[in-house]
Each structure stands twice: as structure tokens, then as C-alpha cells.
Amino acid sequence: MNGWLAGDVTAARAVTNNLKGTNSGFQVQMRSKNMLATIDATAFIPYSGGAVESMLASHARTRSRRRMATAEQKPTADDARRSALMAAAQAGDKTAYQTLLRDCVPLIRAIARRQGVSADQVDDVVQEVLLTIHRARQTYDPRRSFTAWLRVIAERRAIDLLRQSGRRGARELHAPIAFENYPDETADPAGGLQHADNTGRVSHALASLPPRQREAVQYLVLNEQSLAEASALTKRSKGSLKVNLHRALKALRGSVEGEDKI
Amino acid sequence: MSNATPPNAAHDQLIEGLASDLGPVQPLPSPVRRAAIWLGFVIVAGLLLSLIADLPAFMQRFMASPDMWMAMLGSALTALLAAIAAFQLSLPDSSRAWAWLPMPALLLWITASGLGCLRDYVLPGTHMAPMNETMECLAIIVALSIPFSLLMFAMLREAFSLLPGLTVTIAGLAVAAASATLLNLFHPFDAAVVDLLVHALAVALVVVVCRAYGARLWASPNFSKAA
Secondary structure: OOOOOOOHEEEEEEHHHHHHOOOOOOOOOOOOOHHHHHHHHHHHHHOOOOOHHHHHHHHHHHHHHHHHHHHHHHHHHHHHHHHHHHHHHHHHOOHOOOOOHHHHHHHHHHHHHOOOOOOHHHHHHHHHHHHHHHHHHOOOOOOOOOOHHHHHHHHHHHHHHHHHHHHHHHHHOOHHHHHOOOOOOOHHHHHHHHHHHHHHHHHHHOOOOOHHHHHHHHHHHHOOOOOHHHHHHHHHOOOHHHHHHHHHHHHHHHHHHHHHHH | OOOOOOOOOHHHHHHHHHOOOOOOOOOOOOOOHHHHHHHHHHHHHHHHHOOOOOHHHHHHHHHHOOHHHHHHHHHHHHHHHHHHHHHHHOOOOOHHHHHHHOOOHHHHHHHHHHHHHHHHOOOOOEEEHHHHHHHHHHHHHHHHHHHHHHHHHHHHHOOOOOOOHHHHHHHHHHHHHHHHHOOOOOOOOOOHHHHHHHHHHHHHHHHHHHHHHOOOOOOOOOOOOOO
16 A cells, blocks of 8 residues: 555554455444544545555445445434424424534535535535425424435435536536637727726615615525525515515615716 | 534524524325325216216126226226325435336236227227217316316425426326226227327326426425415
8 A cells, every 4th residue: 555645544544454454344434423424435545556456445435335324324312313303393493493404414514525516515515405404394204214314315415416517517618718818899998997887886875775675685686596595594574575675676776867867 | 534514604594594484394194195185086086977977888898898997907006006106206305216116007007908909900890989089088088187186286295306307297197097097987989099099198198298387396495385
């Protein structure tokens, strides 16, 4: 074993020791607070190559995944606690629900990473899964494992995201130099100044709006969120958001047009 | 490899928003029980329709041609199994493999219906449906599918599927099979090739329409449902 692409020295040493001894067991596991701290042996694939190392890494990867899946499905104390929290959430207990969702975040992250979601996209999966839990909470049967239920949802959401990324990747090309060198035939230097001026006026008008109207513009227009998402985030009703957005747009229009007349 | 999760303000904000939207919900009954409720509605509709159907003629046809009751058994089993599969698929953690559940019954239905077409060649004197009667079959299947699909989608909407296209396709199959089963009450002739093709067209039409409109069942967020 010459070296390792990534990973922790202790675990690498454990693998090396294991290889020196019997080859029947190839377990790399690190205990921590959460059962999902089991290390995925793919992080320790030796770069020196070789069929034996490749086989062992593959074997370890399979065993590691199987062990993780079993750990999630086993009715552990953590799972029983989550099931109880979800049952309480189904009855309308908001505190239990918040505790449960916060508890789910590291679990969802681990599942998403295991599915191959990149670090910068894991939070997107977390948000999607949290929204899915909320919308599907009536489908959960409290007699069954909550962790297994969550695992399937998280895996599906992670795969959805990977598919979307794949489709976007097939359509788009990352070519920053070509982008910078591409001449914009409609470019107008004076137009840039005018645009900056307009942006400043809109920002000023936006800042002068009442807080609720500004909030509606912020979530629904600038952040491009749906009414339902904005409603969940701001704790305001959809109707209230709509009314505030309508009033805000009217006020903004009046403010900008007023300045034009002057 | 640490499993510690760095605090994320966006997650906290979302969790607080979701908690504020929380209301009590009743856990859904099992898929089998939901399928039984839907099939109960279909059976009641069948009993009501039998009041206006010519039951002696219906029984006489069935005694005369065993392939017809096999086809009806196939369509009824398809409706039953497809309904169970659709309600199962409407759960976010269900396996995609549930979609295979109605396939053996569908195969029986298609095979037995196909055998009916051969009777025209074996028994040349058999009464076959003219085109106008055949089009009535299409109209009956489509008309029966409307209430069945409305109830099916209303019940499916109570759940939340992560496989929406597959779920509503199988639901459409259940609806079409149930309608085709009840069509037998008003089918005073044997199935010829044209008739069978029209039946297949009607079933396909129902499945496609269900797929087209049903996939939007879970498209819009429904946060305030329980509130």
C-alpha cells in the first residue's frame, strides 16, 4: 500500500493491518455520536492501482453500504425516538416536529453524500427532503421505522437532483474564457450607466416600502420563491403575501414613474 | 470523517416555517384498505347499473362462451390489483416494483379477449358488433371512467407520491379495467377484432388522459392542507 487518495490516517492504518492479517474481514468503521458515521471505504481507494486492491475496495464498499443500510433499518433507540417524534408531529406538536427535522438534517446529508451528491448540492437535497417530509407526513405509519421511511425519500430526492444536474450539464457548457471573449453586439456603454441608475432608483424605492411589502417583494420576486415556500418561510398567509406584493408593486411603480415625470 | 453538521441558517429558517405551518394530520389507512374503499364504490356502481342491464342475456352469453368470463375475470382482477398498486405507489417510500402487480391479470385479460376474436373464424354464425355498437362501447368505458377516476385521484391526492407518472398510469389502468368490466353488462355481442381494438383504444385513452392530468396531482405545494 503506497498511499491513499483521501481519508484519515487511522482508518488507513486499520485497512493496512487488516490486509496483513486475515483477508476475510475488511471492516473500516469509526464510531461517533451518529450511527451514520460509518466510513465509506471508497474514500480509501489506493492510487497505486492493482487488481487485489481494487477488489478489496469494491468488497469493502459493498459491505459498508450494506452495513449502513442495515443500521438505518434496524429498530434502534434513535429510530424509536424519531418515530415517536413523528407521531407527535402528526398530532400537531410543533416542538417535536422542529426537533425531528433538525435531527434529520445530518442523516439526510449522509444519505445524499452516499448517493454521490456533491458537497455544494447537499443542502439543496436537505431542503427538498424537509419539504417532502412536511407534505408527506400523513403517509407515515408510526408502527414502521421512521429512519427507513426517511432514507427512501432522501435517496429519491438525491437521485432527482443528480438527474437534474445531469440534464443541465448536458445542455450547458462551462467555458468562462469563451464567455468573456464573446462580443455583445447590443452592448451600449451608456446603457450600462442608465441601468445602474435605474437599479439605484428601484433599490431606493424598495427600501422605502413598509416591511411587510418589502418582505413580499424579497421572497416572491427577488428570491423567485413560490407562494407556498414564501408562506412557510415568513409565517404569513398566501393571501397576505399576495396583497402585500400587489401593494408593493403599485407603490414601486408609482415611485419610479413619479421620478421620471420630475 | 466527521458527521458534525455545520449550522445552516436556511435550514433553520425552513424548519421554523414548516413547524409554524404544522397542523394535526390523520395517518392514512393502508393501501389495501384505500383500494377496498375505491373498489366498493365501483361495485356499488355495478350493482346500480345491473338494475337497468339485461341480466338474463348477460348470463346466457357467459354460459355460451367461457373466454368471455375469463376476459371479465382478467379485467376485474386487473382493476383490483392495479388499484392496490396505485395506492401503494402513492406512498413516498414505496417500491417501483409495485407497478408489476397487475401485469399477470392484464395478460389474462388481453389473452382471453384475443381468444374471443378467434370465435368468429371457428363459429362463422356468431353475431359480431357493427361499428356503431362498437363506438357505444368506447362511450360507455369513457363515461364510466369519469366518476371512477375522479374518486381515485381524490383519494390518491391524500397521499404524496415521489413516482407521480407511474402512480397515475397504474391508477388509470385500474379505472379503465373497472370500466371495461362493467361494460360487459351492456355488451350483447361477441368481441370481434374491431370491437377489441376499440376496447383497447378506450382503455389506452383513459390511461393516457389519467397520466396527462393526474401527474399534476402533487405538483403544487399543499402546506396549509392540515392547518
